[in-house]
Amino acid sequence: MLRNEKGFTLLEIIAALTILATGILALVYMFSGGLNQAAQAERYLNGVYLAQQKFSQLELDDFKSEALEGVFENQDAYRWQLEILPYDSALNDEDARIKIQKISLRVFWKDKGLEKEVRLVSLNTLGETHTAPARQLNSSSQATSNTPKAPKAPKIKNLNSPGPP
Template structure:
């Protein structure tokens, strides 16, 4: 290293000028000279490929999460519609044996099925009421929600 330093000093360069020049500093340190420092094209391509695969996987995860959240929202709405329909039967809507159907906002279809419920163990002849089995179904796309209950209604 001293011989190399003396070679540069003999050319009239000061020590500061020698050390400020990256090429001479590398020569004095004994490391081989490289034309350029930085990333090779292969390293950049590998890093970009890893980044692209990672982003693709993350996008699939987020997409599936949004799809499941949307499905949960539609299921919750259908359940609320079924519960509210079931709640009206016997209060605002009379209990009558039979079936009826309709649609909510052309998205959800509903159907109601009301049948008399047999109570073999109970002598209900003295009651002015009958027990009915009420079923409500709300459907959307290829999914359905069923709710059912027993309600008292007028004797038929």
């Protein structure tokens, strides 16, 4: 064997191919992980969209839905569940027939065998709506009766005028 021949030995070629293969496998793994994350994000956004759509529909019906759960039309993988509970508040007034409800809408779907969910929660007022007395609002929100006055608007200097304002 001649020592002055130029080129790579078999060992150097195998080492280079091993390093190259490891790098390519790492790139493929990262790419597939990114695709997986994108698919999960798409399912989550679809769940949020369906929840908002159903909540708007229920709101138009004044939350008087006969069904408390169901499956979305054309979206069999997603199901919803509605919960309407009384909300404890000082603003509830039986004499004036005012009642506040807590509305909770949950949307469920399966992702890789695990159940995922999105929850939207809101308050709904039943009965006639009135302006609450200040003392009742203050007691329910822990606000003070000394409300600061709004600051005066600053004077704006006209830069186009030749003299002082």
